[in-house]
Amino acid sequence: MTAQATISNPPALGTLLSGEAKTLAGWAGQFESRRFAFHIAVIVVGAGCYGAAMGWWRAPMQALFVGIKFPLIILLTTLGNALLNAMLAPLLGLNISLRQSLLAVLMSFAITAAILGAFSPLLAFVVWNTPPMTPDVKSTTAYALIKLLHVVVIAFAGIAGNVRLFQLLAQLGGSRRVAQRVLLAWLAVNLFLGSQLTWIARPFIGAPRLPVVFLREHALSSNFFENVFQTLDWLVSPEPPNQPGQKP
Amino acid sequence: MNMNPPLPVPPQIPPPGYGPRPLGDDPAERVPITNPIAAIEAILRQPRRLMYSLRQPGAGGLIAGMLFVAVVCSLIYGVVVGSFSGHEQWWAAPVKISVGLLISTLICLPSLYIFACLSGSQARLAEMFGLVAGLLMLMTLLLVGFAPVAWLFSQSTEHVAWMGALHLLFWFVATIFGVRFLNAAFAHSNARSSAGLNTWIVIFMLVMLQMSAALRPLIGRSEEFLPSASEKKFFLSHWADCMDASYKHRSRGND
Numbered sequence: 188m189t190a191q192a193t194i195s196n197p198p199a200l201g202t203l204l205s206g207e208a209k210t211l212a213g214w215a216g217q218f219e220s221r222r223f224a225f226h227i228a229v230i231v232v233g234a235g236c237y238g239a240a241m242g243w244w245r246a247p248m249q250a251l252f253v254g255i256k257f258p259l260i261i262l263l264t265t266l267g268n269a270l271l272n273a274m275l276a277p278l279l280g281l282n283i284s285l286r287q288s289l290l291a292v293l294m295s296f297a298i299t300a301a302i303l304g305a306f307s308p309l310l311a312f313v314v315w316n317t318p319p320m321t322p323d324v325k326s327t328t329a330y331a332l333i334k335l336l337h338v339v340v341i342a343f344a345g346i347a348g349n350v351r352l353f354q355l356l357a358q359l360g361g362s363r364r365v366a367q368r369v370l371l372a373w374l375a376v377n378l379f380l381g382s383q384l385t386w387i388a389r390p391f392i393g394a395p396r397l398p399v400v401f402l403r404e405h406a407l408s409s410n411f412f413e414n415v416f417q418t419l420d421w422l423v424s425p426e427p428p429n430q431p432g433q434k435p
Numbered sequence: 436m437n438m439n440p441p442l443p444v445p446p447q448i449p450p451p452g453y454g455p456r457p458l459g460d461d462p463a464e465r466v467p468i469t470n471p472i473a474a475i476e477a478i479l480r481q482p483r484r485l486m487y488s489l490r491q492p493g494a495g496g497l498i499a500g501m502l503f504v505a506v507v508c509s510l511i512y513g514v515v516v517g518s519f520s521g522h523e524q525w526w527a528a529p530v531k532i533s534v535g536l537l538i539s540t541l542i543c544l545p546s547l548y549i550f551a552c553l554s555g556s557q558a559r560l561a562e563m564f565g566l567v568a569g570l571l572m573l574m575t576l577l578l579v580g581f582a583p584v585a586w587l588f589s590q591s592t593e594h595v596a597w598m599g600a601l602h603l604l605f606w607f608v609a610t611i612f613g614v615r616f617l618n619a620a621f622a623h624s625n626a627r628s629s630a631g632l633n634t635w636i637v638i639f640m641l642v643m644l645q646m647s648a649a650l651r652p653l654i655g656r657s658e659e660f661l662p663s664a665s666e667k668k669f670f671l672s673h674w675a676d677c678m679d680a681s682y683k684h685r686s687r688g689n690d
Contacts, residue, residue: 267583267584267587268580268583268584270579270580270583271577271580271581271583271584273580274479274576274577274580275580277479277480278479278573278612278615282480376584379584380583380584380587383584383587383588383591384587386591387587387591407590407591408591408592408593409591409592410588410591410592410597412597413592413594413597
């Protein structure tokens with residue numbers, strides 16, 4: 188199949204989503220700029236649409252901001268860990284190149300983004316049916332429902348992407364055990380970086396009392412894990428918490 | 436009493452890949468490593484090729500190349516460590532980290548050789564030096580892999596203790612992979628037991644941890660390049676002090 192056909196033909200996305208391991212392994216083995224651009228485009232459009240649906244509840248501008256930030260987080264996570272992922276794979280028994288590991292991770296994120304993109308109209312519909320944000324929105328059922336919906340959809344998309352990645356790694360390495368090891372290592376490092384990038388890129392859903400901004404004023408002044416530890420500390424501490432994430 | 440003669444037991448056939456194959460039995464492992472880039476490629480993808488090359492005459496160039504890579508990589512990671520505080524730490528942290536790693540290795544090398552000999556290993560001192568150079572190279576390569584993540588976190592926090600814990604985590608993961616390489620290489624040296632090597636690994640890690648306390652500050656700032664004689668501390672005591680200072684800092688913030 189030519190690159191033109193791969194991109195313009197709808198089955199290209201179908202092949203990606205159905206996770207035909209042999210085809211995906213072939214894609215990972217041979218860099219093709221148009222296919223690479225196609226994967227990037229799927230991430231930008233899919234995750235962008237989902238981000239827009241996520242931010243739309245707060246304001247149209249928030250939708251635009253989150254539509255930009257969401258794919259950016261995915262792409263920065265992929266690039267930020269590219270070198271580390273490429274080193275971990277051979278060390279854990281999967282002898283693949285930097286290009287192959289980068290393309291494999293990119294394809295799994297493209298699958299995740301495609302699923303997210305597919306769910307974005309549904310989410311937009313839910314948001315459209317939800318009453319506008321009020322100052323006490325965080326204590327409403329609608330807020331809890333939308334948050335839960337995001338968790339379910341993102342978890343489903345993430346699991347699907349990783350299942351496909353596992354199949355691809357097993358095909359590339361010829362061993363499910365090795366593929367499992369590499370997948371777990373990649374998951375760990377991608378979650379580590381991804382969670383911090385997501386923390387920096389707040390807000391996503393937004394809050395009515397806070398202005399609509401691309402990044403919060405002190406976006407780089409705290410980190411995700413520090414905040415988790417502080418929250419845990421506050422939970423066991425007799426003193427009432429101030430604001431988790433607030434700098435001392 | 437059971438008088439039946441015991442059934443003959445067929446010889447056990449080891450499964451493929453079980454036990455160390457002799458180094459160099461694959462022609463690809465005998466391809467010489469001619470430059471540091473090839474050494475990096477080999478340690479990640481063909482560690483047996485590197486082990487084989489270290490046993491060949493004239494491995495000095497390869498060892499020097501690996502040490503060069505380790506120094507360059509530790510300098511790169513050091514810059515990321517120094518980016519937390521900036522100022523003089525831009526150059527002080529990289530220098531301290533690369534020098535600290537080299538000194539730790541030199542301090543521990545004789546004991547590795549002794550432990551190896553006690554375990555029945557046939558490896559020569561030069562080969563041991565090469566294996567430790569490989570360990571250092573792999574460790575520092577992985578640290579460079581972690582560098583983008585470390586940099587992002589160093590720009591997102593003001594807590595020295597938190598950054599220290601993060602760098603320690605990355606160092607620990609990198610060391611585990613380095614130690615795996617050393618263990619794999621040690622298995623080819625005819626050693627009867629790996630107890631000596633395991634003991635040495637613990638010693639090596641303790642030395643590196645203590646080196647981080649002896650060369651402090653690596654992350655935060657100080658008026659002095661190195662702690663004075665009266666400020667010498669064991670690394671656990673230094674960590675406890677850091678945690679305490681961090682806790683007090685946060686408690687003040689909660690007032």
